[in-house]
Each structure stands twice: as structure tokens, then as C-alpha cells.
Amino acid sequence: MFLETLLLLITIIVGYYWYIYKKAHYYFESKGVKYLRGVPFFGNLMNNLLRRTHLWEDYDVVYKAFPNERYVGFTDGVCPGIFIRDPEIIKHVTVKEFDHFVNNKDLFPEGEESILKNSLVMLKDEKWRKMKAALSPAFTASKMREMVPLMIEISHNIVEYLKEHLTEDIDLDDLMSRYSNDVIASAAFGLQINSLKERDNIFFKAGKDVFNFSLFQSIRMIFSDHFPSLSKKLGFTVIPKSTSEFFRTLIASTVDYRIKNKVERRDMIQLLIQLSTEWTETELAAQLFVFFVAGFETTGNTLINCIHELALNPHIQDILYEELKAFKETKGNLVYENIGELKYLDCVLNETMRKWSAAIFVDRICTKPYVLPPPREGGKPCQLKPGEVIYNAVNSIHMDPKYYEEPEKFIPERFLDENKHKIKPFTFMPFGVGPRYCIGSRFALMEMKILLFRLMLNFKVLKCAKTLDPIKMSPVGFNMNIWGGSWVKFQARKA
Numbered sequence: 450m451f452l453e454t455l456l457l458l459i460t461i462i463v464g465y466y467w468y469i470y471k472k473a474h475y476y477f478e479s480k481g482v483k484y485l486r487g488v489p490f491f492g493n494l495m496n497n498l499l500r501r502t503h504l505w506e507d508y509d510v511v512y513k514a515f516p517n518e519r520y521v522g523f524t525d526g527v528c529p530g531i532f533i534r535d536p537e538i539i540k541h542v543t544v545k546e547f548d549h550f551v552n553n554k555d556l557f558p559e560g561e562e563s564i565l566k567n568s569l570v571m572l573k574d575e576k577w578r579k580m581k582a583a584l585s586p587a588f589t590a591s592k593m594r595e596m597v598p599l600m601i602e603i604s605h606n607i608v609e610y611l612k613e614h615l616t617e618d619i620d621l622d623d624l625m626s627r628y629s630n631d632v633i634a635s636a637a638f639g640l641q642i643n644s645l646k647e648r649d650n651i652f653f654k655a656g657k658d659v660f661n662f663s664l665f666q667s668i669r670m671i672f673s674d675h676f677p678s679l680s681k682k683l684g685f686t687v688i689p690k691s692t693s694e695f696f697r698t699l700i701a702s703t704v705d706y707r708i709k710n711k712v713e714r715r716d717m718i719q720l721l722i723q724l725s726t727e728w729t730e731t732e733l734a735a736q737l738f739v740f741f742v743a744g745f746e747t748t749g750n751t752l753i754n755c756i757h758e759l760a761l762n763p764h765i766q767d768i769l770y771e772e773l774k775a776f777k778e779t780k781g782n783l784v785y786e787n788i789g790e791l792k793y794l795d796c797v798l799n800e801t802m803r804k805w806s807a808a809i810f811v812d813r814i815c816t817k818p819y820v821l822p823p824p825r826e827g828g829k830p831c832q833l834k835p836g837e838v839i840y841n842a843v844n845s846i847h848m849d850p851k852y853y854e855e856p857e858k859f860i861p862e863r864f865l866d867e868n869k870h871k872i873k874p875f876t877f878m879p880f881g882v883g884p885r886y887c888i889g890s891r892f893a894l895m896e897m898k899i900l901l902f903r904l905m906l907n908f909k910v911l912k913c914a915k916t917l918d919p920i921k922m923s924p925v926g927f928n929m930n931i932w933g934g935s936w937v938k939f940q941a942r943k944a
């Protein structure tokens with residue numbers, strides 16, 4: 450009896466997957482869109498799910514398979530989407546016809562109470578517009594100016610730490626996440642933390658835990674992806690309840706403390722306190738959460754990849770050092786007003802974000818019917834219905850030799866004024882594009898520049914035995930994490 454039931458069950462599951470597998474392919478065929486046959490259950494993401502390649506490489510395989518198509522089919526698990534390769538169409542769907550594609554795709558289907566779902570990145574339509582307007586005051590020029598001294602102080606802690614550890618191989622993952630942790634704690638929460646000394650502070654632990662998925666969570670995530678409505682009914686959330694609780698409690702206790710002690714600081718929490726009559730606690734906690742995650746992971750990773758590239762490219766490091774040294778000699782200190790004069794530093798960061806863009810792709814849900822132009826000369830236009838998914842290629846375009854010669858090479862000069870005209874519109878999109886452009890981009894750039902300024906003036910970054918060359922990204926997680934971690938040595942420069 451048991452055997453029969455088991456066989457029946459297996460037949461149903463296999464049959465079900467065969468059916469949706471076929472359905473995904475039929476979806477592309479009916480639209481006249483070319484696609485690479487996926488694997489049942491995994492779609493085009495098998496190598497990533499089996500932890501052989503980074504997520505972006507699975508997208509890149511499909512991108513590269515059809516060099517003459519303006520868009521192609523991509524299957525994420527069992528969900529088919531249109532993967533747009535053409536910068537001109539990307540401009541249309543993200544800027545000109547934004548009205549048809551207002552919302553991002555849900556990362557995971559989750560219930561209304563989810564902290565992820567309520568974040569600015571995932572909020573939809575009117576709610577998104579309102580929240581974006583409400584949060585903008587946290588990112589104005591005058592706010593950014595106030596942040597500079599805080600960031601300088603924290604980067605000073607990093608420099609001091611490194612001076613005491615000159616002979617060691619340095620774990621950049623750890624060091625950079627401590628920097629971005631302390632910056633976020635200060636800017637968003639008004640807390641002064643030195644993670645290099647208080648090594649186990651709650652912030653740092655929370656940040657480390659957010660995307661450290663247990664096996665159980667990973668299974669739940671795949672389950673949610675495949676059975677969205679069932680998992681909603683069961684109340685599954687991918688972000689653990691403890692994480693949501695942490696941010697909720699943090700808000701509540703900070704609000705309490707500030708009201709009792711009449712503390713006013715011009716930080717993100719203060720802004721949220723002022724908004725607290727209009728939004729629920731979950732909605733407010735969600736903004737802190739996403740700010741924290743973006744600030745912690747994305748900024749930290751870009752810094753790591755940048756320093757790692759500099760270790761592999763000493764000649765570029767020398768040019769950068771000369772710029773920073775000349776700046777220091779003529780201008781003295783770094784302030785908000787003069788940071789833009791560091792041109793080469795800007796190029797180095799942009800080149801890092803070109804090669805290792807945190808935004809692998811920019812997805813959108815069709816919210817109003819839309820007709821894409823034909824995928825190729827002589828093809829037929831493609832009708833999109835509400836609810837259908839598009840992915841705009843970001844990292845694959847960044848790495849396409851059609852747009853960037855020798856894309857594997859780290860060449861900051863591409864972004865110099867005299868070469869910039871060669872970069873076509875909508876072929877450089879590390880912060881996304883259009884009205885959904887990353888609200889924290891200026892903050893992130895400043896945070897990264899301030900640390901790099903101090904680091905590169907004080908030290909030469911060197912390869913050590915453990916430095917991965919060439920760089921390869923770890924298949925675990927969504928972020929651009931270097932496989933096996935990033936290790937370098939710092940050598941003091943003569944003052």
C-alpha cells in the first residue's frame with residue numbers, strides 16, 4: 450500500500466512538473482520568442498541552484514546564446530520571463546513607458562505582514578510612490594553632507610586597525626562588513642559602534658544572519674517559489690521571524706528612548722518617527738530592514754571587489770594613489786563639496802560596479818498591457834499582459850564586448866571624460882534605472898569613496914597567497930561574493 454501511494458505521489462509530482470515545464474516553453478513559442486530549454490523544476494537556473502555558478506552566470510548563458518535577438522526567454526524555476534538584451538528597449542520599459550512596468554517582481558511570494566514585501570524595493574504602485582516621497586528627505590544633499598564626518602571617523606577606525614595588522618592576511622569580507630555595519634548603525638540608527646572592538650555587537654550579528662540561510666530556509670524558499678499561494682496560506686516567510694522582530698523591536702525601543710529622553714538626531718529613525726502616524730510598524734521596520742541590507746551587503750561587497758581588483762592591478766593602484774596624494778596636498782581634507790573632484794576614484798568605483806554589478810538584472814512586472822517591438826528583424830511584436838515578468842539584463846550588458854572592449858579587464862579609463870562618449874546610454878546601470886533608481890546611490894558612493902580615500906593614502910594593497918586571481922564569484926547567495934572569500938595584505942605607505 451505504501452509503495453503504491455509513493456508511486457502515485459511521484460507520478461503526480463513528475464506529471465505536474467512536466468506540465469509546467471512544457472507550459473513555460475509554450476509561453477515563449479506562442480510569443481515567437483527564442484529560449485533555451487530549461488530543466489524541469491530548475492528552469493535555466495540549474496547550475497546556480499546546484500551551486501556550480503553564480504546566479505548572474507546562469508542569466509549570462511541565456512544572454513550569450515542569442516546574440517542577434519533583442520530579447521529572449523528566461524525560465525526562473527518554473528516561471529517564464531522575457532529577458533531584455535537591448536538597451537533601447539530597456540530605456541522604453543524602465544523610463545519612457547514606466548507606467549506599464551511600475552513594480553518589481555516579488556523576490557519571494559510572501560504574506561502581507563512580511564518585512565521584505567513592505568520594503569521600498571518591493572512596495573507596489575501608490576504605496577511605493579508615497580513611501581518613496583516620504584523617504585526622500587533622508588537622502589538630500591544636506592543630509593549627505595552631515596554624513597561625511599561620521600564616515601570619516603569610522604574609516605579612521607579601519608585604518609587604525611590595519612596599522613596593527615600589517616603582517617597578516619586580511620579577510621576583506623569581515624573588515625568591509627564591519628565598516629558598512631558601523632556606517633549604517635550611525636546613519637540610520639544613530640548608534641556609535643566600533644565593530645572592530647565590539648566584535649559581536651547585535652547589529653553585526655543581525656547583518657550576518659539575514660542572508661545566512663539554513664537548509665530549512667532554502668527549502669522553504671524553493672517551496673514558496675513553486676507553490677506561492679499554498680505557502681502564503683501556510684504563513685511561510687523566507688526572512689526569519691526573528692529578523693523582522695529584531696527590526697521591529699529596534700524601532701520601538703529607539704522611538705521610546707528618544708521620546709523619553711527628548712533626543713533628536715537627524716537620522717533615518719528620526720524620519721521614520723515623524724512618519725509613524727501614517728504607516729504601520731511593519732511598514733516602517735521594513736524600510737530600516739532594506740536600508741540595512743542594502744547598506745550592509747551591497748556596499749560592503751562593492752568595496753571588497755574594488756580593493757581586490759586593486760590588489761590584482763597594481764598599476765591602476767599607482768594612478769589612483771597619485772590622484773589621492775595630489776588632492777591631499779592641495780585640498781587637504783575631504784568634504785562633501787570636493788569629493789566629486791576625485792575623478793579617477795570615481796572611475797575605479799564605476800569600473801568595479803561595471804564588472805561586478807550588485808544589480809544582476811532589473812526585473813519588472815507588467816502592470817498595463819504593452820507591446821514589445823519584434824525580437825528581430827521580420828519577427829512579430831510580443832504582447833505582454835499584466836502580471837507577466839521582464840528581466841532587463843544589467844550585468845550581461847556590462848560584460849558584453851559589443852559595449853565594452855575586453856570586458857574581463859579592469860580598465861577604469863573607460864569612464865574618463867575623453868572616453869565616456871563610447872559608453873552608450875543604458876549600458877551602465879549598477880543602481881538600476883528610471884524612477885525605481887536606487888534611492889541610496891549617493892549615500893553608497895560617498896561611503897565607499899571616503900573609505901577608499903583613507904585606505905589608499907595609508908596603504909598599498911598587495912596580493913597574498915590566498916588572493917583569488919582571476920576573480921570568480923561564489924554561487925551561494927545573490928550578492929557578488931568572491932569564491933572562498935577575499936584575502937589581501939596591506940603595506941603601510943611612507944607618510
Ligand SMILES: *[C@@H]1O[C@H](CO)[C@@H](O)[C@H](O)[C@H]1NC(C)=O
Pocket residue numbers: 657658661663
Ligand atoms: C551561518 O549559520 C550557521 C549556523 O546557523 C553558522 O554555523 C555559520 O557560521 C553562519 N555563517 C556566517 C557567515 O555567519
Ligand SMILES: *[C@@H]1O[C@H](CO)[C@@H](O)[C@H](O)[C@H]1NC(C)=O
Pocket residue numbers: 795796799864865869879880
Ligand atoms: C559613475 O557612476 C555614477 C553612478 O552611476 C555616475 O553618476 C557618474 O557620473 C559616473 N562617473 C563617471 C566618471 O563615469
